Each structure stands twice: as C-alpha cells, then as structure tokens.
Amino acid sequence: MFDVESIRKDFPILDKQVYGKPLVYLDNAATTQKPRQVIDSISDCYLNTNANVHRGLHFLSEEATRQMENARETVRRFIGAGSTQEIIFTRGTTESLNLLAHSFTRAFIKPGDEVIVSCMEHHSNIVPWQLEAQKSGLALKVIPMDDRGNLDMEAFEGMLSDRTRLVSVTHVSNVLGTVNPIRDIVRIAHAHGVPVAVDGAQSVPHTGIDVQALDVDFLAFSGHKIYGPTGVGVLYGRKSLLEQMPPYQGGGEMIGRVSFEKTTYNELPYKFEAGTPDYVGVIALASALDYVTGIGIDAIAEYEHSLLDYAVERLSAIDGLRFIGTPAVRSGVVSFLVKDIFPSDMGTLLDHLGIAVRTGHHCAQPLMDRLGIPGTVRASVSFYNTRQEIDALAAGIERVAGMF
Numbered sequence: 001m002f003d004v005e006s007i008r009k010d011f012p013i014l015d016k017q018v019y020g021k022p023l024v025y026l027d028n029a030a031t032t033q034k035p036r037q038v039i040d041s042i043s044d045c046y047l048n049t050n051a052n053v054h055r056g057l058h059f060l061s062e063e064a065t066r067q068m069e070n071a072r073e074t075v076r077r078f079i080g081a082g083s084t085q086e087i088i089f090t091r092g093t094t095e096s097l098n099l100l101a102h103s104f105t106r107a108f109i110k111p112g113d114e115v116i117v118s119c120m121e122h123h124s125n126i127v128p129w130q131l132e133a134q135k136s137g138l139a140l141k142v143i144p145m146d147d148r149g150n151l152d153m154e155a156f157e158g159m160l161s162d163r164t165r166l167v168s169v170t171h172v173s174n175v176l177g178t179v180n181p182i183r184d185i186v187r188i189a190h191a192h193g194v195p196v197a198v199d200g201a202q203s204v205p206h207t208g209i210d211v212q213a214l215d216v217d218f219l220a221f222s223g224h225k226i227y228g229p230t231g232v233g234v235l236y237g238r239k240s241l242l243e244q245m246p247p248y249q250g251g252g253e254m255i256g257r258v259s260f261e262k263t264t265y266n267e268l269p270y271k272f273e274a275g276t277p278d279y280v281g282v283i284a285l286a287s288a289l290d291y292v293t294g295i296g297i298d299a300i301a302e303y304e305h306s307l308l309d310y311a312v313e314r315l316s317a318i319d320g321l322r323f324i325g326t327p328a329v330r331s332g333v334v335s336f337l338v339k340d341i342f343p344s345d346m347g348t349l350l351d352h353l354g355i356a357v358r359t360g361h362h363c364a365q366p367l368m369d370r371l372g373i374p375g376t377v378r379a380s381v382s383f384y385n386t387r388q389e390i391d392a393l394a395a396g397i398e399r400v401a402g403m404f
C-alpha cells in the first residue's frame with residue numbers, strides 16, 4: 001500500500017490554504033514541492049559545511065567538496081550511468097540542452113548536417129538547436145505524430161540519413177503526457193550510427209530512467225521537477241562523446257593550465273563546469289533523489305499511473321470536456337479543454353477554488369500549432385496527490401463550466 005498520507009506530512013506547503021481553501025497542487029510538471037528532508041539539507045549546508053568547493057585545503061572546503069562529489073555519485077546511481085565523469089551539473093534542463101547543442105554542434109556538425117527533434121518538444125529542445133543552426137548551417141528535422149499524440153515511428157525511421165548527426169527527443173511530453181518509446185528510438189538511431197539525446201525533465205521524476213539499460217547517449221533533467229531545489233540540473237553524456245566536445249563556458253574550474261598563449265582544459269566532468277557550482281543545490285538534489293529512492297521510483301510510477309487513470313475516468317464524465325492527447329502510454333499530465341472556455345479563464349477560476357493547474361502553450365508552441373489550438377488546461381500529478389484532490393479538480397471544472 002502506498003501511504004500517501006504519511007508522505008504528505010513531509011511536504012509542509014501542502015497544508016497551506018489559498019483563498020481560505022485547502023491547496024490542491026496539480027502543477028507538478030512546472031515544479032514540484034519540496035520535502036522537509038530537502039529543505040533541511042539546504043539549511044544544513046549553510047549552517048554547517050558552507051565553503052567553496054574544489055579549492056580550499058581547509059576543513060570546510062574539503063567537507064563541502066566531499067558532499068558535492070557524493071551527490072554526483074548519487075545522481076550516477078539514480079540514472080544508471082557508468083561513471084561520475086559522465087555527470088555534469090548545470091542550472092537545469094534548459095542549460096543542459098543549451099550546453100549540449102553548443103558543444104555537440106562545435107564538435108560534430110558541418111553545414112547541411114541534420115538534427116532530428118520531435119513535434120512535441122519543449123522550446124528548450126528546439127531553440128538551442130535553432131541558435132546553433134544560424135551559426136553552423138545545421139538543419140532541424142521534425143518527427144510528426146498522430147492525432148492522439150503518439151510519435152510516427154515509421155516517419156522517424158525514414159528521416160534518418162547519412163547527414164543525421166543526432167536525435168534529440170523528449171522522453172515524456174509536458175503537454176500530452178505521451179511516454180515516447182525511447183528504447184525503439186535508440187535502436188533505430190543507433191542502427192544508423194546516430195546518437196540519441198533524451199530530455200528527461202518530465203520522465204526522470206515520474207518513471208525514472210536507466211541510461212545504460214536504454215543505451216541513451218545524453219540525458220537532461222532539472223532538480224526542481226524532482227523535489228530538489230531550483231537552479232540545479234544535470235546533463236549526462238556518454239564519456240566517449242563528451243571527451244570530443246569543447247567546453248561550453250570558460251572560467252575557473254574548467255581549466256587545466258591557463259596562459260595567454262595557450263589554455264588547456266580540465267578532465268571530465270569539470271571541463272563543463274566553469275565557475276563556482278551551485279554546490280548547495282547539488283547536495284540538496286542528492287537529498288531529493290535519496291527521498292525518491294526511499295519511496296521507490298517503481299512504486300511512484302505505479303501510484304501516479306493509477307491516479308492519472310482515475311483523473312481520466314473522472315474528467316471523461318464532464319460534459320463538453322475534451323482531452324488534448326490520448327497517448328498509448330501516459331505519464332504525469334493530463335491536458336484538456338472544456339467547451340470553448342479559454343484555458344486562462346478556466347485556470348483563474350480554478351485557482352480561486354484553491355486548485356493550481358497550468359494553462360497556456362506550456363512552452364510548446366509548435367505542438368499547439370500542430371494541434372490547432374492556442375493552449376490547454378493541464379493538471380500534472382505527483383505521488384503526494386490524492387484521489388480526493390482529483391475529485392476536487394473534477395468538481396471545480398464542473399462548477400466553472402456551469403458559469404459559462
């Protein structure tokens with residue numbers, strides 16, 4: 001049995017009232033709430049071990065460095081990577097994907113080469129490639145999907161050519177909830193000698209991922225979406241590829257030896273970590289991963305899946321509601337529209353009932369264009385949500401719909 005009531009006790013903010021009503025927090029795809037264990041880890045760092053890492057020979061600096069490098073090991077284990085040299089700390093998924101686009105392009109892209117993304121990408125897996133395209137002459141190819149929100153795998157297979165250098169796709173869509181078949185995507189891409197990057201922002205917290213078992217070459221995710229602090233994230237990269245890629249930013253820590261004539265770079269992963277890292281964030285991220293591991297990612301996936309099934313069942317019964325995305329395999333989110341009510345109106349009125357959802361294009365405008373809609377209302381779940389909260393959402397939607 002999944003003991004959601006005892007889990008909720010770890011998240012003080014869930015007891016909050018908004019507008020005099022109990023908070024129903026269903027915006028977990030945007031960011032998750034933090035358990036006390038993570039909040040305590042942050043204050044413990046500042047109270048007991050704060051000092052800059054990798055530099056001082058003094059006690060506190062060594063302790064902070066030890067904790068940060070332990071955190072790297074925790075991340076390695078969590079995603080099943082082979083080596084901590086493959087774990088690069090960043091500010092989040094967005095910075096991880098910008099680092100990847102920049103450095104991968106410098107190392108591997110010639111004019112006319114192609115990178116394949118999908119039509120359901122977040123802007124952070126589109127715009128960095130467009131920025132690089134302006135400089136490098138790379139061409140972006142886009143995998144289409146069917147009307148339910150499943151990628152067209154036949155079309156994908158046909159798109160790979162001898163100019164394809166990388167496939168970069170989201171594992172889980174933050175709008176449709178589609179779980180993309182990463183194993184098949186990797187198999188097909190690798191058969192053409194093409195590496196695969198996965199945007200794990202919405203999957204790592206909800207289904208987990210094992211980069212070696214799936215044989216993915218790069219993985220990006222954010223700490224704040226997996227119960228960790230804001231401002232910290234991860235880029236995993238296959239060592240043999242990272243070794244060929246140039247640094248993304250220059251500064252302290254990423255160098256071997258600097259002179260005005262010639263500068264050499266540090267070894268992995270430090271080559272990609274210029275400047276003082278968010279070591280407090282990194283250490284607290286490890287606390288978040290320990291917390292998730294304590295519950296168990298499989299138990300989390302199973303519980304959230306049943307909650308989503310329940311949400312789909314309850315929302316299906318609402319007159320005039322249509323789902324945006326009915327994928328074969330779903331995780332995390334359910335998007336919908338009700339009659340011709342603007343998503344922002346629905347969101348504002350639900351908010352006044354204490355229910356936090358997200359509305360709009362969800363940073364996926366090309367996907368909105370594909371669907372022919374300006375936006376959706378999106379409820380996104382966590383393991384601390386309950387069936388009663390889904391009931392509150394359904395009742396809230398019905399109440400708002402009744403006003404129009």
Ligand code: 7TS
Pocket residue numbers: 029030031092093094095122124125170172173174199201202222358362363
């Ligand atoms: N990729 C996906 C699939 C995402 O859902 C998000 C954030 C990002 C990348 C960017 O992550 P960041 O932590 O660097 O900002 N998605 C959302 C969302 O759906 N609502 O708010 C942020």
